[in-house]
Amino acid sequence: MVSAGFDMTALLRPGLPDGEPRWSGDPPFNFVGGHNDPASVPFGGLAEAAAVALARHGPALARYNLGGSPQGHLPLREFIAAALDRRAQMPTDPSDVLVTSGSLQALDLVNAALLAPGDAVVVEEATYAGTLSRLAEQGAEVHGVGLDREGIRIDHLDETLSTLAARGRRPKFVYTIPTVQNPTGTVMGVERRHQLLEVARRHGVAIFEDDCYADLVFDGQRPPTIRSLDGGGGQVVYCGSFSKTLAPALRVGYIVADWPVMGRLLALKTDAGSGALEQIVVAEYANSHFDAHVAQLTTVLNRKCQAMAAALRERLGGVAEFEPPRGGIFLWASLPAGVDTAELVGPAAAAGVEFNPGAGWCVDPAYGARRMRLCFGHLEEQAIAEGIGALAAVVRAHLD
């Protein structure tokens, strides 16, 4: 074609995010994102489950939502409800469960239902980067609350809400990750959960409880959910996921909410249902294998966590500080004051290491600057040690 052609980029709307670069592969020492242990993916069990599930539900695939409720495959919602009762002391009705395409869609739906531009939201001062980017995209006013070894600090939360109230501002909700907090790996105790409910209720603020990592507590002591402690109080909307317990490339998450909030969420879920093959396979697999699988996976992740902690102590002792996470797949480390971990990204990549610099995980990027999130879920223990060694060399060169 001789003409220069048509420039569709001239039609892009203003304010669009920058384009993604072309994907160019991962480094050998991949400590980013929420990747999990490849050897623990139960692919044989999933294949058996797929055979059973397709024989049982195959023809129903010809209908949107398998011919059932847009809330998702009923046996999957029944499993989720039973597991929440058994594992998190939260009796749940399957009709209060909405299956989503990963917990990211759960975040999108709850945010879309509750937040108008300019609305205030309270989050933990270090929290999931995907939540922070979503809240920024929605034009929310985000207030961070300090953390300690049990998660969100109640004194600071009460103070923040009171200060906002004095300015005539009432946040829509407190977004919290109480069990295996992302990125700090803390677990909130029961008493703290009650206090959180009390303070939020006193201020007329809902709670959005993100429990994505809650099945991966290393000592198996998963506390009751905040939603369960609320009883039928209507104050808490809850989300969870199979991404961390089965496989992140499966996109199966869920929301637990009361009708009529559920009805409003459903009206926003205009995707004609989440993928049914993943739903029927996960339901079939999880019904027989979930608890045993999670126990095995948690053991592996705990070992990997110890390996990363040991490597950090050995190679960056006195330089990188961290609290051992109580579960999950990542560790939150701090470097000495003055270090900006974003400046380490380039040299680390040259050394084959990728990590999440802390600023993206913090409401106040300055607070996050010297911090980093390191995922230990993906690599084998030997590779974790090697990767931390390579990272340590980069850090020490930077400090010199």
Place this chain on the structure above:
Amino acid sequence: MVSAGFDMTALLRPGLPDGEPRWSGDPPFNFVGGHNDPASVPFGGLAEAAAVALARHGPALARYNLGGSPQGHLPLREFIAAALDRRAQMPTDPSDVLVTSGSLQALDLVNAALLAPGDAVVVEEATYAGTLSRLAEQGAEVHGVGLDREGIRIDHLDETLSTLAARGRRPKFVYTIPTVQNPTGTVMGVERRHQLLEVARRHGVAIFEDDCYADLVFDGQRPPTIRSLDGGGGQVVYCGSFSKTLAPALRVGYIVADWPVMGRLLALKTDAGSGALEQIVVAEYANSHFDAHVAQLTTVLNRKCQAMAAALRERLGGVAEFEPPRGGIFLWASLPAGVDTAELVGPAAAAGVEFNPGAGWCVDPAYGARRMRLCFGHLEEQAIAEGIGALAAVVRAHLD
């Protein structure tokens, strides 16, 4: 709990869509939506494919996007590219393909990339309801262009674009469903496609080509895509789906676009990837079975279409008018002037029949009022005849 509890609905943002009613099951004669033939779902083949795909890619599920590009599973993108070349004369590079969670996500991403509130868009005067509702939600100004037996009328399009240009308005794109138009079932010829490209280019307007039903042309004569006729001209963004060819409950669609539009779409796709299990299973199944499966399915759908057409002629001859669709799963019928098919919904439901009233499928609801979309994909031929009989009784009672 004695207290009245917390009313989260008081926190919902203004302007939210109404809540969905609780799902209460489908009627016996279900002529709505895009449901397909249950007996044609290749669930045995999908189970075999799942076993092979999980053995091959199972451990990769531990990583988001299977450890690969966020554009989706490469073997699936390779299949899509090869199928578009083979079946639609569109040589395609897999790096120009983005796998989406159904074609609905494709619509969302393209709309989000191109449309700011108030932007103008041109669509066919009768078109996919999901597109119309999305455009309304985005605050787009929607202009309908008349249809004939080949789809969008070029004279009317040129006139519409000229009128808008005289008012200083230039639409962002023409959204078209050229092959098995939804809801009319027409197929646009090659010459018309060239004309559409020429008019759109002359007016500086992009084309959004939605080819979701294009594999289901009854006579197998699928024309080249508009995007292929544009060569590398950059004027067309394209989407397709496996919902209609494999199963609607599978949520696997795709966009074909040039970089850097692709990079901007990717930046908007913040879902951590579409479901990988569906991607690996569809890729594995489609590689060996797609063409044969689609040939079989199309034969079945053609037979069902004949059954519905015969029933309509027999039971509503002289009342319901329609052009036989050239493919797909639905038929677009018109009742006599003055009838509002929305008024038939209640009586039809009482008779066990559900259909899509035409207003939702039309830019001008008044144009659509006497029309209805009837999906013949789902029911068996005998049930189609019975359901049309029940519907005919409702229509005749209404006319009396």
